[in-house]
Amino acid sequence: MDKALRSGSPDRLPPHTDAGIIGWLRTRLFSSPLNAVLTILALWLLLMAIPALIDYLFVKPDFSATTAAQCRETGGYCWAFVREKHRLILFGIYPYAEQWRPLLASVILVAVVICSCIRWFWKPFLGVLWLLALAAFGVLMWGGVFGLTYVENSRWGGLPVTLILSTFGIALAFPFGLLLALGRRSDMPGVKAVCVVYIELIRGVPLVSLLFMSSVMLPLFLPEGFSIDKLLRAQIAIILFAAAYVAETVRGGLQAMPKGQYEGAQSIGLSYWQSMRKIILPQALKIVIPPLVGIFISLFKDTSLVVIIGIFDLTQAAKVAVSDAVWRGFSTEAYLFISVIYFIFCFSISRYSLSLERQLDQGQKR
Amino acid sequence: MSEPIIRLKNVNKWYGQFHVLKDLNLDVAPGERIVICGPSGSGKSTMIRCINRLEEHQEGEIIVDGTELTNDLKQIEAIRRDVGMVFQHFNLFPHMTVLENLTLGPAWVLKRSKAEAEATAMKYLERVRIPDQAHKYPGQLSGGQQQRVAIARSLCMNPKIMLFDEPTSALDPEMVKEVLDVMVELARESGMTMLCVTHEMGFARKVADRVIFMDHGEIIEQNAPDAFFDHPQNERTRLFLSQILH
Numbered sequence: 001m002d003k004a005l006r007s008g009s010p011d012r013l014p015p016h017t018d019a020g021i022i023g024w025l026r027t028r029l030f031s032s033p034l035n036a037v038l039t040i041l042a043l044w045l046l047l048m049a050i051p052a053l054i055d056y057l058f059v060k061p062d063f064s065a066t067t068a069a070q071c072r073e074t075g076g077y078c079w080a081f082v083r084e085k086h087r088l089i090l091f092g093i094y095p096y097a098e099q100w101r102p103l104l105a106s107v108i109l110v111a112v113v114i115c116s117c118i119r120w121f122w123k124p125f126l127g128v129l130w131l132l133a134l135a136a137f138g139v140l141m142w143g144g145v146f147g148l149t150y151v152e153n154s155r156w157g158g159l160p161v162t163l164i165l166s167t168f169g170i171a172l173a174f175p176f177g178l179l180l181a182l183g184r185r186s187d188m189p190g191v192k193a194v195c196v197v198y199i200e201l202i203r204g205v206p207l208v209s210l211l212f213m214s215s216v217m218l219p220l221f222l223p224e225g226f227s228i229d230k231l232l233r234a235q236i237a238i239i240l241f242a243a244a245y246v247a248e249t250v251r252g253g254l255q256a257m258p259k260g261q262y263e264g265a266q267s268i269g270l271s272y273w274q275s276m277r278k279i280i281l282p283q284a285l286k287i288v289i290p291p292l293v294g295i296f297i298s299l300f301k302d303t304s305l306v307v308i309i310g311i312f313d314l315t316q317a318a319k320v321a322v323s324d325a326v327w328r329g330f331s332t333e334a335y336l337f338i339s340v341i342y343f344i345f346c347f348s349i350s351r352y353s354l355s356l357e358r359q360l361d362q363g364q365k366r
Numbered sequence: 367m368s369e370p371i372i373r374l375k376n377v378n379k380w381y382g383q384f385h386v387l388k389d390l391n392l393d394v395a396p397g398e399r400i401v402i403c404g405p406s407g408s409g410k411s412t413m414i415r416c417i418n419r420l421e422e423h424q425e426g427e428i429i430v431d432g433t434e435l436t437n438d439l440k441q442i443e444a445i446r447r448d449v450g451m452v453f454q455h456f457n458l459f460p461h462m463t464v465l466e467n468l469t470l471g472p473a474w475v476l477k478r479s480k481a482e483a484e485a486t487a488m489k490y491l492e493r494v495r496i497p498d499q500a501h502k503y504p505g506q507l508s509g510g511q512q513q514r515v516a517i518a519r520s521l522c523m524n525p526k527i528m529l530f531d532e533p534t535s536a537l538d539p540e541m542v543k544e545v546l547d548v549m550v551e552l553a554r555e556s557g558m559t560m561l562c563v564t565h566e567m568g569f570a571r572k573v574a575d576r577v578i579f580m581d582h583g584e585i586i587e588q589n590a591p592d593a594f595f596d597h598p599q600n601e602r603t604r605l606f607l608s609q610i611l612h
Contacts, residue, residue, distance in 0.1 A: 263420055264457030268471035268523055269447040278470060282461055360461075 068327050081333040085321040089337060092157015092312040092320075098149065102160040105140040108133050109163050117352055119359065137164070153231050157312030159341070161231070165303040165313070166345075169238040170296050176239065177246025182276065184251055195247070202244035208305050210237045215309035234306045242299050249291045253284035286360050293353035297346045314338050369432070371396040371527060371559050372417060377426035379412060386412050387423065388583040396526075399553050399560045401570040401591075404580035405606060410563045413580070414529045417561070418449045431526060447475060450520030454532040456512045458504040464491070464515050465500040471523045483522075490518040494548050510541025514548055521552075528552070530562040542566070549573070565610060571595065579603045 029039040060076025071078035091099045112133035115121045121129075141160065144150035183195035202210070214237040219227060257280055265275035285292075304315035312320075318334040321327070370393035379387040386409045394400060402410045415421040416428060419435055419442045428435040430445050459467050468487035472478045478486070491497045494514040496507075504512055513533055520528060530549070534542040546569050553560055553573040564570070570577050570591050577594040579587045579602075587600045598604045 260453060260455055260457040261459070263451075263453065264459065266420065266446060267418060267449075267451040267453075267457075268519065269443055269475040270471070271443060274474055278474070279459055283459075286461070 068330070071330070077336070078330055078333050081327055081330045082337055085324075085327065085334070086337070088158075088321045089314070089317045089334065090158045092161070092317045093155050094157060095149070095151060095155070098143070098151065101140040101143070101148065101151075102156070102158070105137045106160050106163055108136050108140075109160075109167060113167060117356075153229065156231070158314050158317040161306075161312060162300075162303050162314045165231075165235055165238055165306065166300045168235055169242055169299050169303070172239045173242035173246055173299070174292075176243040178250055178281075180243060180247035181250035181254060184247065185254060199244045199247050202241060203248070207238070207241050207302055208308055210241050211305060211309050213237075230309060231311060234309060234311055238299065238303065238306075241302075242295060245295050246292065249288050249295060250284065252291070253288035254280065256287055257284050286357070289353055289357050293349060297349050300346060300349070301342060314341065368396060370394055371398075371431055372561075373427070373429040374413075374416075375427040375429075377413075377416065377423050377428060379409075379416065379421065379423045379425075386583050387416070390426070390583070390585065392578075392585065394559060394561065396559055397557045399573050399575045400562070400578060401574040401576075402561065402563045402578045402580060403565065403567070403570070403606075404586075407582075408580040409583040410580050411531050414451075414531060414561050414563055417527075417529060418446050418451055420451075447523060448525050449527045449529060450523055450525035451529045451531065452513070452516050452520055452533045454535050456504070456509075456516045456536075458512055458516055458519070460504050463501050463503055464496075464507070467504070467515065468519050468522050471519065476523065486522050487518070490521045491515075493521070493551075494518045495544075508541060509537045510544045513537060513541075513545045517545075517548055517552070525558070527559045527561070530560065530564065532563050532565070534564065534566055567595065567610065579606060581606070 030036045055076070057077045060074060061079055062070060062074040062076075063079060065071050065074060065078070065080045066083075067080070068078075071080050087096070087099055091102050094102055112129060115129065116126060139145060139148070141156060142151060142153070180195050180199060183191045184199065186192050186195075211234060214233040215230065218233060222228070261279055261283065262275065265279040270278070304313055306313050307316040307319075315338060318338045322331045322334045372392070372394035374390050374392040377387055377390040378385070390413060392413075402414070404410050412421055416423050416435075417430060423435075431448055433441055433445055435442065435445065459470070462470070465484065465487055468490065469480070469483035472483040472486055473480060488497060488500065491500055494517055496511055496514055499507060499511060499515070504515065507515065517533075533549070534545050537545060546566060549560075549562070549569065550573050552558065560573075562569070562574075574591045576588055577591050578585055579594070579598075579600070581602055587594070587598065587603045589599075594603075595607065598607055
């Protein structure tokens with residue numbers, strides 16, 4: 001109807017921009033003198049770095065080498081070390097013959113996490129799926145049933161330990177941090193005071209000291225003979241630590257919400273929890289996805305600190321692999337190997353967050 | 367003479383040290399249409415926001431539909447179910463479609479079924495003349511359309527009282543008329559009590575039973591629209607009216 005009423009000259013297409021490669025180069029890489037210089041500098045750096053890297057990783061090494069001596073002769077990245085030690089790094093001191101179990105357990109855990117990220121799965125049966133996955137994880141790692149030999153969790157190590165500490169750390173720190181944030185903004189002085197004290201205390205100490213306290217001090221307070229499993233202690237310390245940071249980030253999101261949203265929700269009679277659940281939190285959490293994901297990525301890597309209380313995670317396993325007298329001097333190989341593993345997980349988390357933001361933006365495009 | 371649906375008795379409110387409402391007394395009869403005008407800072411918005419407890423008064427009594435407004439959360443929520451509010455900046459929920467905005471209240475507060483809530487929503491969307499926008503997001507609508515959606519959202523809760531806080535002040539001039547038309551229709555067809563803070567004096571003349579002039583937190587003058595605009599009795603009212611187009 002508007003088009004019929006609107007008179008005036010017809011719309012034209014915008015002017016034809018430079019097409020093809022030359023046009024792209026001109027606008028993206030060489031649009032100004034400074035950009036041209038930076039482009040050339042970047043190209044030079046890549047030219048220096050990439051061939052050297054490829055040479056180190058793929059050209060120099062002798063792929064048929066099997067001993068340390070052969071590796072030292074040829075130089076380059078010692079893939080033999082990785083072949084020899086990868087099971088130690090990935091699974092720690094778990095009994096060699098049973099290492100298919102932690103492998104399967106890790107795969108199951110990663111699979112269920114990936115499922116939780118896909119919107120199609122956000123239905124009640126996801127809870128059931130999680131319970132099954134955790135049960136499977138427990139059965140595989142501990143054993144003792146279905147003909148599997150029992151392996152106590154002090155022998156667990158490497159990737160499964162890192163995965164379980166991170167997964168539970170993130171999964172439980174998030175709702176706990178959310179409640180802390182809401183509590184800190186509450187009008188009830190008691191609740192607010194408790195939340196503030198908790199957040200400031202936890203943020204004031206490094207994770208290392210929390211782990212240390214959980215491992216050294218906690219047994220002093222517990223009654224004689226009663227002990228809490230070491231892995232559980234580490235898990236709880238990690239959850240408590242991350243929750244404080246999640247709380248402050250979420251609180252930032254809540255503060256960024258315009259007052260009108262709170263008032264709009266109140267004016268149609270929604271209760272506090274209803275307006276939080278349907279109006280405020282969906283919007284506030286979306287705003288703080290970037291810093292939240294940053295916390296989760298940091299948490300994944302912070303699990304390497306559990307070495308201080310004697311738990312064998314991925315980093316510790318790498319350290320032990322390097323300390324082998326025969327393979328002395330190959331620390332680069334070990335740490336590069338675990339760096340790639342950490343990178344794969346952290347980058348996946350980061351990419352997922354970007355896709356989540358894009359999905360949530362769909363409805364609000366103008 | 368029936369019981370007033372809203373009664374303000376000696377209501378006083380302070381923002382810190384600033385005395386924003388001074389000994390306000392007001393009785394609103396059921397079905398009455400009241401327009402409140404006055405210079406900025408006079409406390410008009412504060413007064414109507416006290417009626418649905420978006421602001422708290424420190425002294426005096428506010429009684430809405432027989433229930434006194436205190437700190438009792440249950441009572442506040444009960445009153446908010448019966449009092450609808452339309453804001454200057456719409457306050458629609460941007461992450462939900464228009465239909466979802468409208469069905470949220472009936473489904474979650476009035477506990478209606480999804481089908482019932484949607485039927486009500488479509489009915490009111492037709493009433494405000496934008497049924498075709500039901501599946502759009504607020505960000506995709508113009509200001510006038512958004513405000514009409516906000517009016518429909520309040521109406522879906524079947525309130526007894528509608529409060530309007532400068533509903534057209536944030537709109538482009540060409541959209542003001544479409545929203546005012548909806549409000550005039552609402553005033554004429556439903557028996558709803560309406561309190562409207564606005565500068566649109568044409569609307570007041572068409573629809574209001576009473577026009578109230580507030581300044582510095584007090585009610586200076588109140589009268590039927592024609593008497594109010596043509597024969598203002600108080601000096602301050604005359605000064606205010608001379609400054610605005612009426």
